[in-house]
Structures are given as structure tokens and as C-alpha cells.
Amino acid sequence: QVQLVQSGAEVKKPGASVKVSCKASGYTFTTNAIHWVRQAPGQRLEWMGWINAANDNTKYSQKFQGRITITRDTSASTAFMELSSLRSEDTAIYYCARDSVAYYYGSGSFFDYWGQGTLVTVSS
Amino acid sequence: DIQMTQSPSTLSASVGDRVTITCRASQSISRWLAWYQQKPGKAPNLLIYKASSLESGVPSRFSGSGSGTEFTLTISSLQPDDFATYYCQQYSSYATFGQGTKVEIK
Numbered sequence: 001q002v003q004l005v006q007s008g009a010e011v012k013k014p015g016a017s018v019k020v021s022c023k024a025s026g027y028t029f030t031t032n033a034i035h036w037v038r039q040a041p042g043q044r045l046e047w048m049g050w051i052n053a054a055n056d057n058t059k060y061s062q063k064f065q066g067r068i069t070i071t072r073d074t075s076a077s078t079a080f081m082e083l084s085s086l087r088s089e090d091t092a093i094y095y096c097a098r099d100s101v102a103y104y105y106g107s108g109s110f111f112d113y114w115g116q117g118t119l120v121t122v123s124s
Numbered sequence: 125d126i127q128m129t130q131s132p133s134t135l136s137a138s139v140g141d142r143v144t145i146t147c148r149a150s151q152s153i154s155r156w157l158a159w160y161q162q163k164p165g166k167a168p169n170l171l172i173y174k175a176s177s178l179e180s181g182v183p184s185r186f187s188g189s190g191s192g193t194e195f196t197l198t199i200s201s202l203q204p205d206d207f208a209t210y211y212c213q214q215y216s217s218y219a220t221f222g223q224g225t226k227v228e229i230k
Contacts, residue, residue, distance in 0.1 A: 035219070045168065045211060047219035061218070095167055108215035110158035112179070114167035 002026040004034075004096050004115035011121045017084040020118045022096030029077035030054040033099035035111060036070060036081045040092040048094075051079055052105045059107075086122045093117040126150055126214050130222035136230040143199040145225045147212035152192045156216040159188055159197045162224075163208045171210075172197065202227070 007021040022034060035050040049060035051070040058070050064083070072079045079096055095118075097111035127150035137143050147157065155175035160168035170179045172188040175195055185200040199206055207229055212222040 037219075044223045045213070045221040047221075059218075097167075100170070100173065108156055108217055109219060110170065110173050110213060110215045111168075112170050114169075117167055 002098065002113045004098060004113055006094075006096060006115040006118045009119040009121070011123065012086050014087055014122060014124055016086050016122075017082055018086060018120050019080055019082040020094050020096075020120070022079045022081070022115050024077045024079070024098070027098075029072075030074060031102040033105055033109065034070075034072065034079040035097045035099060035109060036068075037095045037097055037111070038092040039095070039117075040089070043092075048081070050099065050109070053079065057105065083120075086120075088122050091120065091122045093119050126153060126217055126220055128212055128214055128220050128222040130210075130212055130225050132225060133223065134226045134228060136228050137202050138230045139202055139204060141202045141230075143202050143206075143227060145197045145210055145212075145227075147190075147195045147197070147222050149193045149195075149214055149216075153214045153216035155191050156214060157188070157190070157195050158213045158215060159186075160211045160213065161206075161208045162211060168211060199227075 003025045005023045010018050030053045033050045036048040051058045067084050069082045096115040098113040099109045100112040129148045131146045157175045159172040162168045171182050176188045187198050209224045209226045211224050
């Protein structure tokens with residue numbers, strides 16, 4: 001069965017960076033894009049960006065451009081999301097999610113499997 | 125960016141009730157709309173895509189309709205497991221979510 005398993009909770013100081021991992025299993029990692037979505041306390045879900053797991057192409061939300069880097073390691077079936085210059089407003093649960101359509105790398109996606117979420121707390 | 129607005133924000137209902145949640149897009153998104161259910165401490169779970177297509181394994185009491193800018197999610201007979209928060213998401217242009225509708229016990 002498809003599973004996305006994320007790394008554990010992180011506590012970071014303002015200005016630092018955080019890197020969250022997402023290990024995929026139960027399907028061929030390179031057939032579906034992996035997206036990152038976050039949810040701040042009491043806020044709506046917010047799409048951050050995606051990576052084409054086959055060729056490493058990425059697309060980021062303009063809101064995070066310049067601060068976010070999404071990478072992948074195909075040998076480990078794992079995607080990574082790094083967010084830099086952290087501020088208190090970045091305190092949130094960060095989810096990875098699988099694009100529902102194989103071999104689709106267009107400009108609109110929905111998500112059929114999600115990781116369990118990683119809480120990132122930014123506090124001095 | 126396409127904005128998504130759900131109503132109501134909170135809905136109080138009883139087991140067996142028919143429940144309807146509305147989602148409006150700031151511009152036409154054709155039928156590129158998905159619905160998710162989220163329970164506390166859990167990731168969202170896909171219910172419906174392309175406005176009305178039921179995801180595999182989702183009970184048939186869930187249904188979706190609409191096109192353009194107005195969409196609805198209906199639960200035909202609310203079950204105890206359905207008390208949760210529901211989100212719509214447009215995927216006409218990348219992805220944006222509604223603010224959520226919490227379905228609570230009346």
C-alpha cells in the first residue's frame with residue numbers, strides 16, 4: 001500500500017533553516033510528483049511547491065520563492081523540503097502529498113496520499 | 125491567485141442529517157475541484173475530485189456537484205465518523221484551499 005512517512009518534529013530559532021524528509025513506499029517513486037503543503041495553527045492548508053520525482057524539476061509558490069528548496073533522492077525514494085530564513089509565522093505542520101496523476105507535471109494537481117505531517121516550531 | 129471561500133465555517137448537525145457545504149471560487153475553475161476530510165491530528169483524506177468523482181473507498185453517502193465558481197459537498201446521512209473538518213481545493217491553477225468547514229455534533 002502507498003505510504004509517505006515524514007521525519008519528526010523540529011524546533012528552530014528565527015533565521016534558521018529546516019529540512020523535512022518524506023519517504024515513499026508502495027509505488028514507483030518516479031511516476032508521481034511530490035507536493036508540499038503546510039497548515040499553520042487555525043489556518044487553511046497552503047500549497048508550497050512540488051518536485052517531479054523523475055527529473056528533479058521543481059515549481060514553487062511565489063510566496064515561498066527564494067526561501068524553499070525541494071529535492072529528492074531516487075535511490076532512497078525520498079523527497080525533501082528545506083525552508084530557510086524561518087520566522088514565527090512559519091510555525092506549522094508540513095505535509096508531503098502525492099500527486100494523484102502519474103506522469104502529470106502540469107499546473108494543477110490534487111493529492112491522493114499524504115504523509116503524517118511534521119510539526120515545525122519556530123521560536124526564540 | 126484563485127481564492128476559495130467555504131460556507132458555513134462551522135455546521136452543527138445530528139447523526140442522520142443531510143449536510144451540505146458550499147465552496148465558491150473567485151474565478152471559474154471549470155470542474156477542477158477536490159474535497160478532503162481532515163480529523164484532528166491527521167492528514168487530509170481525499171473524498172472527491174473533478175467536482176463529483178468519488179475517490180475509491182469513500183462511502184457513497186458523500187457526493188459533490190457544481191462547476192464554474194460554485195460547488196457543493198453533500199453528506200446524505202451523517203454518520204458518527206463524519207464529524208470532522210472539510211476542505212475544498214481548486215486545481216485549475218496550482219492549488220489553493222478553502223478555509224474549512226467544521227462539522228460538529230449538535
